Amino acid sequence: xxxxGLDLYNETARESASVVIRRYSTSFSWASRxxxxxxxxxxxxxxxxxxxxxxxxxxxxxxAGVDVDMRGVMLDELEAETxxxxxxxxxxxxxxxxxxxxAREYGIDMELCRSFFASMRRDLDxxxxxxxxxxxxxxxxxxxxxxxxxxxxxxxxxxxxxxRELLTGGARxxxxxxxxxxxxxxxAEDHDDLGRAYFPGTATELTxxxxxxxxxxxxxxxxxxxxxxxxxxxxxxxxxxxxxxMFRELTDRIESTPASVLAHTRVRVPNLVKARILxxxxxxxxxx
Numbered sequence: 001x002x003x004x005g006l007d008l009y010n011e012t013a014r015e016s017a018s019v020v021i022r023r024y025s026t027s028f029s030w031a032s033r034x035x036x037x038x039x040x041x042x043x044x045x046x047x048x049x050x051x052x053x054x055x056x057x058x059x060x061x062x063x064a065g066v067d068v069d070m071r072g073v074m075l076d077e078l079e080a081e082t083x084x085x086x087x088x089x090x091x092x093x094x095x096x097x098x099x100x101x102x103a104r105e106y107g108i109d110m111e112l113c114r115s116f117f118a119s120m121r122r123d124l125d126x127x128x129x130x131x132x133x134x135x136x137x138x139x140x141x142x143x144x145x146x147x148x149x150x151x152x153x154x155x156x157x158x159x160x161x162x163x164r165e166l167l168t169g170g171a172r173x174x175x176x177x178x179x180x181x182x183x184x185x186x187x188a189e190d191h192d193d194l195g196r197a198y199f200p201g202t203a204t205e206l207t208x209x210x211x212x213x214x215x216x217x218x219x220x221x222x223x224x225x226x227x228x229x230x231x232x233x234x235x236x237x238x239x240x241x242x243x244x245x246m247f248r249e250l251t252d253r254i255e256s257t258p259a260s261v262l263a264h265t266r267v268r269v270p271n272l273v274k275a276r277i278l279x280x281x282x283x284x285x286x287x288x
Contacts, residue, residue, distance in 0.1 A: 013098035014041060017048035020095065024051050030274055031246065034239035034281055042102040042152045049099040050116070050145055053078060057123045058194060072124050079117040083110050106151045115140040128197050137198070138179050139172070146175030153236045163231055170228020174244060177221035180214060181247050184254050188264050211259045218251050238285035245277045 021044045022029050028047060032040050055061065056078065061071050078096070085091035085100035086109070102108065119140030122133075129137060150171040159167070183190070183198045187206055190196045197203040201210050222244065229241055246269055253267050 009097070010101060013094040013101070014045065016094040017041075017045040017098040020044070020048035020051050026271070026274070028243060030278055031239050031243040031281075034242055034278070034285060036235035039152060039235050040239075042106070043149055045095075045098040045102045046108075046145065046148050046152075048095045049082070052095050053117065053120045057120050068124055072121065075117065075120055075124070079113070082113055082117075086110060086113070102152065103148075106155055108148050108151050112144040112148060115144050123196070127195055128203050129200065131200055134198060134200065138176050142175035142179035143172040144175070146171035153232055153240075157233065167228050167231055170225045170231075173221040173224035174228075174240070177218050177225065177251075178243075178247055180218045180221070181250055181254065184211065184214060184262060185250065185267050187262055188266060191263070206259045206263045208259045211254075211262065215251060215255045222248060222251070234285070238281045241284065242277055242281035245281070246274055249273060249277065 018041070021032060025047070032043055032047075035043060053075065056071060056075055061074070066074070078093075081091055081093055081096050082099065085093075085096050086103050089100060089104055091097040091100060103113075117140075119137045122129075122137055126133070147168065150167060154167065187202070190198065191202070191206075199206075199210060199214060201207075225244060229237060229244065232240055249269050250267065253269065254262065257265070257267055
């Protein structure tokens, strides 16, 4: 393939990834617009691979009639394809190819990817989790995604060890907070449609006491992330802040919604509220 042909292939893969984030996530798509263009491009590629695996485990693959055993085979194949693309710098899967371009550029290795795929695999055969299993699942499904994004954000930046530790902890905590919020928001679908209960003690029902404990842990995670955000580069700080505020707003709404209602209803943040958060983030970015 000529250099021009490879450039076209790379660009097509990048555009494919950007379509995924626009179509699948309103909140992340809106917040990602505040990234500087180069950062936004790489974050979209990370998101696209994560979404591809998630849609394979739940959703379209199952709706298409693919049984759980075959979904497991396909997930193994996707993991193997990702490993090969990281090694070769090429994949026939455009989403994987786009991810590999970023991973190779920013040092995102298969250790993080393996943890992610391990968590996705748990969704194929696990209906309930104990506390240790949940922590492991959240690390693989969400915290490593934060670490992947952090690798992009921090490229070429020299940090003192204490700053690096603060940023790493913030990335992991923010990912964990996002995941816990999603678990509460999607409780009805996970419990009723998928027969899955992520939080211990919620297999039968979601009680107010358990919800309160989960919200408290989310707020603890967000506080850890709060300390890290001011250290982020200008190219990404406003976007991360906006995403964090959207999930903080969602946490507030979940906290004010009775557990009995959450068990049957998906709480959302209205677009008008999201727009206000983005406007504040834009103002912060402009001020700096």
